[in-house]
Amino acid sequence: MNQLHILRIQCPDQSGLIAAITGVIAAHQLNIVVMKEFVEPVSNTFFARFEISGDLDIEQISGKLQESLPPGTQVQLHTERKKDIVILVTREQHCLSDLLVRHFFGELHANIKAVIGNYDQLASFTKKFDIPFVHISHERLDKEVFEAKIIAALEEFQPEYIVLAKFMRILSPAFVEQYRHRIINIHHSFLPAFVGAHPYRQAYERGVKLIGATAHFVTNDLDEGPIITQKVINVDHEYSVTGMVQAGHEVEKAVLAEALKLLLEDRVFVTRNRTVVFD
Amino acid sequence: MNQLHILRIQCPDQSGLIAAITGVIAAHQLNIVVMKEFVEPVSNTFFARFEISGDLDIEQISGKLQESLPPGTQVQLHTERKKDIVILVTREQHCLSDLLVRHFFGELHANIKAVIGNYDQLASFTKKFDIPFVHISHERLDKEVFEAKIIAALEEFQPEYIVLAKFMRILSPAFVEQYRHRIINIHHSFLPAFVGAHPYRQAYERGVKLIGATAHFVTNDLDEGPIITQKVINVDHEYSVTGMVQAGHEVEKAVLAEALKLLLEDRVFVTRNRTVVFD
Amino acid sequence: MNQLHILRIQCPDQSGLIAAITGVIAAHQLNIVVMKEFVEPVSNTFFARFEISGDLDIEQISGKLQESLPPGTQVQLHTERKKDIVILVTREQHCLSDLLVRHFFGELHANIKAVIGNYDQLASFTKKFDIPFVHISHERLDKEVFEAKIIAALEEFQPEYIVLAKFMRILSPAFVEQYRHRIINIHHSFLPAFVGAHPYRQAYERGVKLIGATAHFVTNDLDEGPIITQKVINVDHEYSVTGMVQAGHEVEKAVLAEALKLLLEDRVFVTRNRTVVFD
């Protein structure tokens, strides 16, 4: 059976792009398993994702594509593989445990290299699954020092993506910049409603009839990064804040798992402050 | 077949309330068809709604209930009937036409006494259904004068509820106060996200993956009144603003129809800035 | 502004198809606005739908595509336009009124040429919208004679699609064959649950917690045709059969409207007993 390769293209839109790309693919006797494309109208940018099967020389095909496409085109081509990730947590377990169980049974398209927690409550659970848990407390530390310690730990594990699975500290712009579009966060509200702390308390006070969760890339603006996935569930007047928090946990873990799957399968592009998701 | 009566109770919570209420009902050989109750914990307020069948003297039963319950209790008891409403519109047809069609086929639990529009685009459609259409333009009028004209028209039709079915003018505090908890509005976003004008444009720019609509009571704070019903639908990167508007219309009319049904069946209570909805 | 053209391709899958198609498009300086493709793995069939802008000679491009693609390829190319439809009804109004209102306000991508009813209850409503209503009673008629009358009426209006908007008579194989994949029906259950008559009664008896509706192409096997769209809503023990019917109406009209939109925009292909829907 042939290996599957993922090709991602991003370039200024113009006529003939698909013909050019698929011409290169056809000329090398490769087979397109799936293709999805989209032209973002505001920036006039073309995005495409292909799954290709067949024997190929990655450098050669990438080079041919680059030649055939406009200057400034971003061509990404790689053979499908699991990506390395590190998960950051604080004290809540529901998103972490969901990811660890999927990983344990081979159902997460990633290698979890480590879990880093600013508290140690989740250490013993993590270790059940033979995943290293690194405890880096933020207490009595300057933010800068705290983040330097996290960065040092991350450098050891070299993750391609960092997953904030209910990590309740705000990361500095310097940190975020270092992992641009490589950090995803689960926010416990239907953004942009209820930015910041205590969204369920805010939701309760406002008397909303739906609560939700949002998985998004982390940028320098708190809770303002490009959104990947959102889901909501119904609530009614009988829900207390605690009831909303419990019900919300179910949505949070579902949304994070879904967004991470999309990301790990190379289905997500970022344009302006929005995502293009080829699901 | 017996007539159905709706009993609504609101009072400070204390032990024995349900026993007291149902004691009165049982003592008069009345039958409880459905009962729902809720204690709002912040204000410690008891809310209940009963559907009762059997022959009864409304004043007598109301009096007995008032005697048996704490001072300050609000007792509302009436025989089930269609309520009179007036609908206010601007130019968009989807919510209005939905209500007119339901009304025409006897499926709206209300009598639509009139439609008032600040434009006349929807006049001919309204008249197809033999409902009076009153055109009151806001152009070249002070808000006060404009609203005085609307109030004069409303006084003629004496509606129990006013439905803002995509009425795009902001009502003054004086107007709102006159119809406290009797005006409902459909807002074209999942409040509190995207308050104010152009919510779909805002939603597009923010790159959300769900859009929604909210039916709420109108209060003096724009888009801040107690929420009755909310719904969302999925969108993705392929939706333009126009596409969101079109898809949003489907949700708006569904949400308004559902909220209005709840209101017309006396299922909605307001407490603080929240609703208790016995659906 | 350029006109939009819809190109649909269906052929046995092989390498190089997209390159061949997009090569023809590019060679004629046409622009691909949107493209979607899918390979059905059981029959190994390639399906694609393109929206193309630019000046083109339909016959010329169709010919070039046919030449460049494998024998047996189905090429459909036409300039975007509203399609002619006829709606068949019995006595229930909710799907019909929904379509008539959309049509009246220019929001249905179709011309409703006529409504045919085996009862005349919906005649006066239909005529409000200046659409011909043809009453063809099935009473005291052989099925064959009844259908011959409908076919005669249809021949007058020459619809491209026939919409069964709660038409409660079963059509004969001969009738269905004449309009193969051109008749769509709304069935009032989540197929394949509750095939046949009285699905809400069946749903009530079974005690389901969701009820739904299904829009599908009509084939010779009752309620067995390819499914286009399905939706469900929550119900609980408080729903009577009548309550389910009422709630179900909301889903039925939403599902039919959505399926019809997909069909009218040429987004639906049929393969085996399944649909490929490029939404």
Added chain:
Amino acid sequence: MNQLHILRIQCPDQSGLIAAITGVIAAHQLNIVVMKEFVEPVSNTFFARFEISGDLDIEQISGKLQESLPPGTQVQLHTERKKDIVILVTREQHCLSDLLVRHFFGELHANIKAVIGNYDQLASFTKKFDIPFVHISHERLDKEVFEAKIIAALEEFQPEYIVLAKFMRILSPAFVEQYRHRIINIHHSFLPAFVGAHPYRQAYERGVKLIGATAHFVTNDLDEGPIITQKVINVDHEYSVTGMVQAGHEVEKAVLAEALKLLLEDRVFVTRNRTVVFD
């Protein structure tokens, strides 16, 4: 803080029931935290569930209630507590792991006494959480002998409820009868669609646009027991059978967790072949 007590009543409907029940409660200075009631119209049966706070003598109050209510009334009154359960599995992990993780973090309102598997694949995972895993292979055993072994194991653990978390063996009527309305199963389809084996394969072949899962009580009729909870998710032509299975797992575990929560909180009544669920 007062303990919470759960009172459940089931009896033939007649006037004055709520007055009688709440009269007893009020007479003992107990407080009703929540009450829900329902009259099932076909059998004319009254169902109610109360959460009561205050000091009470269970036997005394039960006796008083029994006296005040019609002959044949079922009164269940107990102080809120975690229930003992045993989980039966085959080889699929997703439902089991979900329950084990919730249990580990104290979020399942139950004590998992043991997991019984007819394969041993899930043994090591179960033991991570210090829960006994009993391997009882069905291979080379008569059904009767196989079930006798399971019953022997169950007798050791004395569960109040048995959870079939993807247990792929059909239980005999004798077994089922022994645990009447105490066995719940997760079926991997939206029942009554796709009864029996391979529902995702059936769903794929039928080309449905939604797939679902159903949690229900086990009765002697395969997949025909009273339904507690159902959910669906959207699928489209791009889903293979395997893709449906994977997506379905997410729904299955969510549905089972929700149904089990309702059951463990004493919110579920069975009447005829339907459930009354006070959620």
